[in-house]
Amino acid sequence: MKNVVLAFIFLLAGCTSTTSHTTSTFSDPMEIIKAAADSAPKGVPGQYTLQIVATGSQGQYVYLNTEKDYRDQRAVTVALHPKVISQLSAKYGMPPQEYFLNKAIVVNGKAQRVKIAFLSDGKPTGKYYYQTHVRVMDISQLKVVDEHA
Template sequence: MRIALLFPALLLCAGCVHRAAVVPPMVPGWISPPEAVHAANDDPHRGIRGSFVVTVQAVGEDERRIYLNTERDYRHQLNLTIALDRSLRDALQAQLGLPLEQLHNHRLLVQGTARRVRIDFTPDGRPSGKYYFQTHVDVTDPRQVRLAP
């Protein structure tokens, strides 16, 4: 009788563990860009969740997104990119108290999850089959970003 009750309980617990594994682990303290990149590479599906301390070295944008990079070359292996929708520009500038173009050499604390993102080379808008990886923290709310002390 005990075995009959134990087996469904074990299946239920196994299901709980599987669902819990999808959420990235929260890391205490501040996470540096190299730590974030290495952790995101170690577990590309979950990434790493926490507070990232970054010094902005480059600001870029395309037609949809704004990118704050920790390296001057956004393709650098240890670059951590803070990526946000362009519609958040005004709110983030108000939150930080300065234009995004003036963030060079400013330290930020960013809450979120760093994940490995595949970047496809698309000459003339067509995928070439070549790609590389970046590590991104997606910002969906300006309150995720603040100036570091």
């Protein structure tokens, strides 16, 4: 009987050790940045809880940032696709860069390391740095913490 119980315990332990999850959850931006860098260029799919402290836009895109300076190596940037921007504006009655400022959000997506080139007179200088972005292509990927649907 003792051998049967031990065999059952080992069987259960084997089942739990072979289970793999494809989605990771991080709340610490440094953990997200490290995971994205370690998996570059693929990125890390997950559900991320982030505090947005600054926003910006460039071209048709809006960016939600976890640091005041988006170039800060500790920053994670949520990049909103133009079609999502119009949907969010309609849903919240204001531009997303205003609505999400100083809010905690949950974003489902892939955290990826993105190479950003330094420009001089609109031309690449050969110098660059990396940012960590989570691209949002669909409104369902993003919600405010404690927001009711």
